[in-house]
Amino acid sequence: QSALTQPASVSGSPGQSITISCTGTSSDVGSFNRVSWYQKHPGKAPNLMIYEGTKRPSGVSNRFSGSKSGNTASLTISGLQAEDEADYYCCSYAGSATWIFGGGTKLTVL
Amino acid sequence: EVQLVESGGGVVRPGGSLRLTCAASGFTFDDYGMSWVRQVPGKGLEWVSGINWNGGSASYADSVKGRFTISRDNAKNSLYLQMNSLRAEDTALYYCASFPIVGPVWKYYFDYWGQGALVTVSS
Numbered sequence: 609q610s611a612l613t614q615p616a617s618v619s620g621s622p623g624q625s626i627t628i629s630c631t632g633t634s635s636d637v638g639s640f641n642r643v644s645w646y647q648k649h650p651g652k653a654p655n656l657m658i659y660e661g662t663k664r665p666s667g668v669s670n671r672f673s674g675s676k677s678g679n680t681a682s683l684t685i686s687g688l689q690a691e692d693e694a695d696y697y698c699c700s701y702a703g704s705a706t707w708i709f710g711g712g713t714k715l716t717v718l
Numbered sequence: 719e720v721q722l723v724e725s726g727g728g729v730v731r732p733g734g735s736l737r738l739t740c741a742a743s744g745f746t747f748d749d750y751g752m753s754w755v756r757q758v759p760g761k762g763l764e765w766v767s768g769i770n771w772n773g774g775s776a777s778y779a780d781s782v783k784g785r786f787t788i789s790r791d792n793a794k795n796s797l798y799l800q801m802n803s804l805r806a807e808d809t810a811l812y813y814c815a816s817f818p819i820v821g822p823v824w825k826y827y828f829d830y831w832g833q834g835a836l837v838t839v840s841s
Contacts, residue, residue, distance in 0.1 A: 611762065611764075640826070642826040642827070644826070644827035644828070646763070646828070648763075652833075653813060653831040653832060653833050653834065654755075654763065654813070654815075654828070654831050655831075656827060656828060656829050659825070659827035659829075660825075660826075660827065665829065697762060697763050699763075699765070699827070699828070701826035704777065705768055705770075705775065705777035705824075706765065706768070706777050706778075706779065707753070707765040707768070707826070708765065709755075709762060709763040709764060709765060710762070711762045712762040712763065
C-alpha cells in the first residue's frame with residue numbers, strides 16, 4: 609500500500625496561514641473519519657495535533673485545524689509562529705487494523 | 719507522567735534477529751492498543767505493526783509480515799517487537815505508540831509516543 613500523498617514542503621511568514629493536504633484513496637482517507645495529524649521536530653517524538661479528522665487534543669493550540677473532503681484531508685495552521693516549523697505527517701486508518709502515513713511535509717516559517 | 723521507553727536497538731547483520739521492548743508507565747496500559755512505527759533516517763513515518771489491548775489480535779504492514787512479531791505483557795506493562803530475517807531496508811528508528819481503546823471501540827490515533835530505538839542492519 610502506497611503512502612498517502614503530501615506536498616514535500618510548504619512555507620509561510622509569521623502570522624500567515626498555511627494548509628497541508630493529504631490525499632489517499634477511497635480505501636483509507638475516503639472511507640473512514642479516522643485521519644490524524646502529527647507534528648515532528650527533529651530528534652523528537654511525533655506529537656498528535658489532530659485526530660478523527662477535525663478534533664484537537666487538549667493542549668494543542670486552536671491555530672491548528674483539520675478538515676476532509678472526499679479522499680483528501682487537510683491541516684490548516686493559522687497565525688504561523690516560528691515554533692510551528694517542523695515536519696507534519698498525516699495518518700489514516702486503512703482497515704483490517706492497519707494504518708498508513710503520508711510522506712511528510714516540511715513546514716518552513718520564513 | 720506518561721512514559722514510553724524503547725530499548726533493544728542496535729547493529730545487526732542482514733538475516734539476523736533483534737527484539738525491541740517498550741516499557742510503559744503513567745497510564746493504564748491495558749486500556750490501550752499499541753503499535754510500532756518506524757522512520758528510516760531522512761524519510762517519513764511508516765506504520766509497522768499493531769496489537770489490541772490483550773494481545774489477542776495483531777496486525778502487520780506487508781513489508782514486515784512473516785518476519786516481525788508483536789506481543790505484549792500487561793503484567794509487565796511492556797510491548798515487544800521480535801524482528802527476524804532483518805534486511806538493510808529495516809534500518810530505522812523504531813517508535814512505540816499507543817492508541818486508546820474505549821470499551822469495545824478502538825480510537826484510531828496515536829496519542830503517546832516513545833523516543834525511539836535505533837535499529838541498524840548492516841554487514
